[in-house]
Amino acid sequence: MKVLVPVKRVIDYNVKVRVKADNSGVELANVKMAMNPFDEIAVEQALRLKEAGGADEVVVVSIGPSQNQETIRTALAMGADRGIHVEASHDIEPLAVAKLLKGVVAREEPGIVFVGKQAIDDDCNQTGQMLAALLGWAQGTFVSGIEISGDKATVIREVDGGLEHLQISLPAVVTVDLRLNEPRYASLPNIMKAKKKPLDSISVEELGIDVTPRLTIVSVEEPAARAAGIKVADVSELVDKLKNEAKVI
């Protein structure tokens, strides 16, 4: 079975984002970028499946400008076998991403797609579910555990009330949550090896998808800042403030 893992290049999660002065978006120039942390977990899960004998090839795909090849190389250094770069010059909305991925799925015919449950930049939480819909496949979302047997997978989903176990038919799209695994670091020899692994580029036009944005970003603003608070000396002052000043207890 082949595993396909879509990965997104986003601002590194440690970076404090800044809104652009003209309120058109957030500042991306000279900002450290990295693989979306949820997608790292997806790559790791694909590698573990392969190492356990459940998959024979792990293919990573990323959509975006040429720098996305670095993100693909990161996944190859972790151990993925092959990369596909779908060249796109501007931000692509989740619906169009799902359509492009459907095109890649048609070419690659994976048995399962692992993808992060959301990207930490737009926080949309849509792509995996949309891809499953377009393919007519089952979806296992927010997954923190998975067991594959034959043409079925049992997934453990993190839901509001706790955990939910579902059995899904393969092929399927599985969107991964934080506690599924802890992604490995790429070793130096593997980073060197990754440079020689195959990485193909295809264009949005080749996949024949209209990626014109459907939504208009009217503005992007800083959230309202919280007024500075105070330090209290001890518990009795805290209780007094909460009772008499804030009146919340």
Place this chain on the structure above:
Amino acid sequence: MSILVLADHDNGQLAGATLNTVAAATQIGGDIHVLVAGDSSGNVAKAAAAVAGVSKVLVAADASMNHGIAENVAPVIQGLASGYSHLLAPATTTGKNIMPRVAALLDVMQISDIISVVDANTFQRPIYAGNAIATVKTDEAVKIITVRSTAFEAVAAEGGNAAIEDVASGNDSGLSSYVKSELSSSERPELTSAPIVISGGRGMQDGSNFAMLEKVADKLGAAVGASRAAVDAGFVPNDYQVGQTGKVVAPDLYVAVGISGAIQHLAGMKDSKVIVAINKDDEAPIFQVADFGLVADLFEAVPEFEKAL
């Protein structure tokens, strides 16, 4: 305009987040219908019919609708969509699972997790873990939206008298089947709607120490939450997690105990009205958002706090 709101429920009770979603629908304006999908959802339908502002309740009663299986529920919503200008769902794990599937089936770009309604086509939503707020406009024929419940004050659960109507419930796709749930049961209020939340972080050191927070919670009628670090360390189950990828809360009072204040945690609680931080590290970032900060050893401060209540 007519708006269809997908009810969140467990086949027995209507989830509170549905009321906040109806509130968002009220702000958009128009005829508001609620869809209840599930085979024994009579009580849920009755509860939905009583919600203020709802004019009609649609019931898709079939076993295949249970447990919010997206592969089965999404086509039902797709079938109803042509009659509506907006399809809304709470941004709960159920809504987040189902609505993007509906959006793709209808070839519509969804707007996730809105926090305000500017007009019927324009909405605000947080991006980058709430570090920026985007105002987004859509010209899609059907607007598909999930709603952050804490950003909209719930409409009254009583006072409405909507008609209840059956709709075709479609078929079991055969793609997914429910196996079982492991749900946390608690007598305390639900985390996302509790007026007071007390959360513990890595500083709690061990799951058993959460008993200290539970004692405080029981005195205050509070819910107990946790940071991702505390959940990852196995102190408490996943449904306690407050943050960018966990639950978003905005209570009147949020007490953060032994929580350093990572960006992704702040994303889940910084809209709380009053924030208290108890942490022994006086440089912890949590103090930058706290109204009242107490630099102290939590193992001394929390029992003292509990006694003082």
